Amino acid sequence: xxxxxxxxSVAGRMVLFDLDGTLVDSxxxxxxxxxxxxxxxxxxxxxxxxxxxxxxxxxxxxxxDVLGVPAARxxxxxxxxxxxxxxxxxxxxxxFAGIPDLLAALGAAGAxxxxxTSKPEVFARDILAAVGLFDAFASVHGATLDGAVRHKExxxxxxxxxxxxxxxxxxxxxxxxxxxxARRHGLPCVGAGWGAGDPGELEAAGAAVICASxxxxxxxxRSLRPAG
Numbered sequence: 001x002x003x004x005x006x007x008x009s010v011a012g013r014m015v016l017f018d019l020d021g022t023l024v025d026s027x028x029x030x031x032x033x034x035x036x037x038x039x040x041x042x043x044x045x046x047x048x049x050x051x052x053x054x055x056x057x058x059x060x061x062x063x064x065d066v067l068g069v070p071a072a073r074x075x076x077x078x079x080x081x082x083x084x085x086x087x088x089x090x091x092x093x094x095x096f097a098g099i100p101d102l103l104a105a106l107g108a109a110g111a112x113x114x115x116x117t118s119k120p121e122v123f124a125r126d127i128l129a130a131v132g133l134f135d136a137f138a139s140v141h142g143a144t145l146d147g148a149v150r151h152k153e154x155x156x157x158x159x160x161x162x163x164x165x166x167x168x169x170x171x172x173x174x175x176x177x178x179x180x181x182a183r184r185h186g187l188p189c190v191g192a193g194w195g196a197g198d199p200g201e202l203e204a205a206g207a208a209v210i211c212a213s214x215x216x217x218x219x220x221x222r223s224l225r226p227a228g
Contacts, residue, residue, distance in 0.1 A: 009109075010106060010109045010110060010111040010221060011109065011110030011111070012110060012111075012112065012165070012166055012167050013110075013111050013112065013166065013167055013168050013169070013170070013221075014111075014112050014114070014159070014160070014163055014166035014167070014168070014169035014170070015106060015111050015112070015113050015114075015169075015170055015172065015221070016113075016114050016115070016116045016156060016159050016169060016170070016171045016172065016182075016187075017113065017114070017115050017116070017137075017171075017172050017173075018056075018115075018116065018117055018152075018171070018172065018173035018174060018175070018178050018192070018195075019115055019117035019119055019124050019127070019128075019142075020055055020056055020117065020119060020196070021055055021056055021173075021174035021192065021195030021196035022096075022172060022173050022174045022178075022192040022195050023095065023096065023099055023115070023128075023133060024093040024094060024095050024096065024099075024127065024131060024133075025093060025094045025095075025096060026055065026090075026092070026093040026127070027051075027052070027055050027196060028089075028092045028093075029085065029089035029090055029091070029092035029093060030051075030054060030085075030089075031046075031051045031054070031055075032084065032089045032092070033081045033082075033084040033085040033089045034046055034050075034051055034054050034062075034067075034081060035051075036080060036081065036083075036084035037077050037078075037080040037081040037084070038067065040076075040077075040080040041069070041073060041076060041077055041080065043067060043069070046066075046067060050066050050067060052196060052198070053066045054066055054067075055175075055196040056118070056174065056178075056196055057118060057175070057177050058118045058143065058147070058150035058151060059078055059081060059118075059150075060074060060078065060147055060150065061150075063077045063078065078147075085123070090123055090126070090127060091126075091127065091130050093127060093130075093131060095131050095132075095133065096194055096195075096214060097213075097214075098213055098214035098215050099214050100132075100133070100136075101214070101215075102214040102215070102217055102218070103133065103136040103137075104136070105218065106218075112138050112163050112166045113136060113137045113138060114137055114138055114139045114140065114141065114159045114162065114163065115128065115137050115139075115141065115142070115159075116141050116142075116152070116155040116156050116158070116159045116171065116181075117140075117141070117142045117143070117155060118142070118143050118150055118151065118155065118177070119142050119143060120142055120143045120144065120145050121140060121141060121142030121143065121144070122142075122145070123142070124140055124142040125140050125142075128140065138162075138163065139159065139162045139163070141155045141158040141159045141162065142155060143155065151177075151181065152173075152177045152178055152180070152181025152182070153180075153181040153184040153185065155181075156171060156181050156182060156184070156185050157185065160185060168224075169185075169187050170182075170187060170188050170189070170190060170208075170221065170224060171187050171188075171189045171190070172189070172190045172192055172217060173189055173191070173192055174191065174192035174193070174194070174195025174196055174197045174202070175195070175196065175197050175201065175202075176197070176201050176202070176204070176205035178191075179191070179202060179205035179206055179207050180205060183206065188208035188209075188224050189202075189205075189206075189207045190207065190208060190209055190210075190211060190217060190221070190224070191203075191207035191208075191209065191210035192211065192214075193210045193211055193212045193213075194211075194212065194213055194214070208220075208224055209223055209224065
């Protein structure tokens, strides 16, 4: 575990990782908190399809676009969700099999790793620490609690600005938002096919390559040849 992958040249390369659905399966806690918020607002119980759609995008957009929460009640929905989430649901997560080995191998090979997530940064840091992944990353970038920063392109920008000396950045993520957010900065996206994305979602969004498991990511990085 943790040995450099033969033939993988990533020294000094920036590899950004999404959190939910990419590093950890956080669906149970997110689903429970969405159901709690819906009940608190007197909304119909979310369907399984709606619950899955809430994993990945900014919370505010999820409530509006997926559950149809009117703008006047959006703050109440977010507050209800976070009340339940902070009470313990945020730690109802499981690290995907193969992720610790992948991070250790990339780190040993000299890659610079960072997290870029639409989840509030304070939650992301606590979750990564709780599951033992925090020290694998040079930095963690996420949304602000007030929602001013929440879109993928915003947190990707923060990650890139934090490490200006790195080369050939790439994003690893499981939803269309990851692909599109990376593209805004000219980055390729390695699709995390093991995550929450719907069938065909990553392909339709234009992921550069899609991996069925974390073990396939080093090969995907080899296939994305450096720009220079």
